[in-house]
Amino acid sequence: MSWSIRDDGVNSNDNLGEAMIKGKCGCGAVTYQMTTPPMFVHCCHCSECQRQTGAAYVLNAIIEADRVELEGPTTEHELSTPSGKGQIITRCKNCGVAVFSSYMIRLGKLRYVRVGTLDNPDQCPPDAQIFTNSKQAWVPLSEDIPAFEEFYKFDEVWPPSSLKRLETALS
Helix, strand or coil, rough: CCCCCCCCCCEECCCCCCCCCCEECCCCCCEECCCCCCCCEECCCCHHHHHCCCCCCCCEEEEEEEEEEECCCCCEEEECCCCCCEEEEEEECCCCCCCEEEEEHHCCCEEEEEEHCCCHHHHCCCCCCEEEHCCCCCCCCCCCCCECCCCCCCHHHHHHHHHHHHHHHHC
16 A cells, blocks of 8 residues: 555545554564544665664655654654754664654654655655765665755655645644
């Protein structure tokens, strides 16, 4: 099942009864669900994401913090970001798997859910590829997904319905 957000903000998913996207950590002690589809999904190739995940990139589903229901023992770790503003990574206290992060500039308002921890990661394909200037040379970029050498302007890339949700969340 994949989500599709129409410009009017209405979820056009055929299976509206399955409105929650669920996920968990590696050991299953931490579970979560997103009560709506995310606003936007980044495939981030920055060197910090590579270091923090041990992978060539990370997929982050951006959603309002109050739309993520979390259960289980967690710990939080503050880490640096290329902007210098930092982020807090929320991990399972038992296995250490990162389930989401929150950037200090928007702390408490947004969650960046690690798509790889979803029960079905196919539910949240990337909407944009960012920081491609630091991607691994062997990683191909999809021509079907907008790519940016660094970041972009939200109002030039996000659909209007997601921009409205973002504005509401940050107000």
